[in-house]
Amino acid sequence: MNRGIIESRDVCSMVLAEVVRIWWESQEGDTVVIKTPWKSSIQEVKKWCEETGNIVESVQSERGTYSITVKFRAPRS
């Protein structure tokens, strides 16, 4: 199982673009951790996962940075 990390202050769309790129090359069970200062990203990533069949494994907050761990479940359609 691979574990990627995206650390970015950029808007959610740019972060999701990176998540999608990692997803395209991932295997089932791989994870990516998104570290972002944007609180709204939590909701956006959760909704992205609902739509794409992936899951948010955990959400943590530490000193203004949110760490969202996504586990890739579904193959890219």
Add this chain to the structure above:
Amino acid sequence: MKKVTVLLASNSLESLYHCLVISMDAKALGWEAKVFVTSNAVVLFTKRRKGRAGTSMGWLATIYIKLRLRRIGVSSTTKMLEEAMKLGVKFYVDEVGLRIAGMGPEDLMEGVDLSGGVSFLKEAAESDVVVTL
């Protein structure tokens, strides 16, 4: 597959930014995303501009807002446009608007195609979401 069609008719930073966010998010969700560009927004998709836009609030506000965006870590619209194209968002520019701006098809960025009202209407009619900016 769901589909979003965006009609971009303003060359302001605000409109282009929202256009890019919506179309990139749609691609991230696995949707089809097409952007039809008309009016004075056509110049943003030329080789000279490559998505470089100013705000609708004047040059001083543009400098301030771009500085703020950079400070909080948000990418430029030029970089966002590059990413949108990499994700597969399709951009279509109205040829009349291009001619009015004194330019031609040869001035368009690579990957940007020409289009007209009929194409927009057909795409919009078949879309799940249509956004006008």
